[in-house]
Amino acid sequence: MNPGNAQSPVPTGAVFRARGLVKSYQRGADTVTALDRVDLQLEYGEVVALVGPSGSGKSTLLNVLCGWERPDAGTLDWDDDLGGARADRMRWDQLAVVPQSLALLAELQGAENVLLPARTRKQIAQWTQPAGDLMERFGIDQLAKRLPDQMSLGEQQRCSVARALLLSPNLLLADEPTAHQDSGWTEVLFTAMRDLAAHHGACLIATHNPATWQYADRIVSMADGRLTEGAPADHI
Numbered sequence: 001m002n003p004g005n006a007q008s009p010v011p012t013g014a015v016f017r018a019r020g021l022v023k024s025y026q027r028g029a030d031t032v033t034a035l036d037r038v039d040l041q042l043e044y045g046e047v048v049a050l051v052g053p054s055g056s057g058k059s060t061l062l063n064v065l066c067g068w069e070r071p072d073a074g075t076l077d078w079d080d081d082l083g084g085a086r087a088d089r090m091r092w093d094q095l096a097v098v099p100q101s102l103a104l105l106a107e108l109q110g111a112e113n114v115l116l117p118a119r120t121r122k123q124i125a126q127w128t129q130p131a132g133d134l135m136e137r138f139g140i141d142q143l144a145k146r147l148p149d150q151m152s153l154g155e156q157q158r159c160s161v162a163r164a165l166l167l168s169p170n171l172l173l174a175d176e177p178t179a180h181q182d183s184g185w186t187e188v189l190f191t192a193m194r195d196l197a198a199h200h201g202a203c204l205i206a207t208h209n210p211a212t213w214q215y216a217d218r219i220v221s222m223a224d225g226r227l228t229e230g231a232p233a234d235h236i
Contacts (some may be wrong), residue, residue, distance in 0.1 A: 014079060015171050015202045016065070021074035023060055023225075034060040035071065042171070042202045047194050049213050050206040051232065052222035056204040059100065060097035061222070062173045065204070068095050079170075093121070094201075096164035098174035102156050104148040104163075111135065111144035127166060134162040138188065140187045154180040158228045161189055170201035177205060178212060190215035 034057045042048060057131050062231045063069040065076070088223040096117070098206050104113045112119075114135060118127035135141040138158040140151075164172055173194060178186040186209075193203045194215060205216070213219055213231065221232045 008148060011079070011170065011201070012119035014046060015040045015042045015044055016079065017075075017077045018065070019075045019077075020065060021061070021071045021076070023057075023064060023069065029163075031223045035064065035074075035094050036159065038074070038227045039226070040220065040227060042203055042204060044170075045197055046217050047190075047197045047203045047205065047215060049219045050204055051208070051213070051219055052053065054208075056222040057225040057227075058137065058222050059175055060225075061074045061227070062097070062175055062204070062206060065174050074163040085194060093167065094170040096167070096172050098160050098164045098172070098177045098222060100175045100179070101232060102148075103162040104156055104160060105150055109145050109147060110151065110159050113148070113159055117162055117167050121167075131162070131166055134165060134192075135159075138162050139185070152180075152183075153186065157181065157186065161192070165192060167194055168196060168200045172196060172201070172203040172205075174203065178207070178209065183211070186212060187215075 004021070009084065018040045021038040022033070023036045024031050026035045035052060038061060052058055055178065060069065064071050104171050105116070108116070109229065111131060114131045115124055116125060118124050119133070132141065135144060140155050140158050142163070143151055143155055148159070157177065161174070161177050164174070174193070181189060190212060195207065197203050207213075218229070219227050219231045221230060223232070
C-alpha cells in the first residue's frame, strides 16, 4: 500500500512498552478506575486482540496509547525510530486510529475521506491509486463520490479502515473495526490488517466478537481496568 516505502525492511522489536498505566475518572462522588496498572508490549508483526466487556477499559487504553488521553500514572515508551528525539510519544505519521465513531468528515466524499491522511502530507497525487485499490478491495470503490450519510454503517466502517491503512502506519489502533460487518467483510478487513502487521508494524484491535479472535496472534483481556494475557476465563 505504501508506494514510498515498498523496499523498506520490516522492523523488529517492540513498537511500544506500556508499564503501570493508571487512569481514573470522577463520576459524581465516585472514582472509577478505567486502567488499573496496565502493562502491555506490542511487537512488530503482531496482531493483538483486545477483548473484554463494555466498560472494562478497552477504549480508554486505546485513547491513552494514541495520545487522546493522558494516564494518571505509568510509562509509555515508543520505539526510538518512531518517536524521534522524544520516544515517549509516537509521530502521527506512524500511527493510525479507527475509532468506534468512525470519524468520517461529513462534507467529504468517500474517496476524499480515504485520502485525508495523504492530504495532510500534501501528497494526494502519490496516494490516489493506492486509495482506489484499497476501496476496491473493501468493496466501496463505487462509493468514491458519495458522502458518508449516503453510505450504510458497514460501508462507512470500511471507509474508515481504508483511511487508517492508506499510509501503511507502524501502529494501527482499532476500536471494534468490524462491528458492522458480516463474516465475509470481517475476513477481508482482518486480512488487510494482518498484511499491514506483516510488512510494516503492529495492530491492536479492540473487539467484542470471539469469532474475530482467530485472526489475532494473541489475545489480551480487560476486566475492571486490569489487563491479563489470554482469552477471558468464560471463553477458554
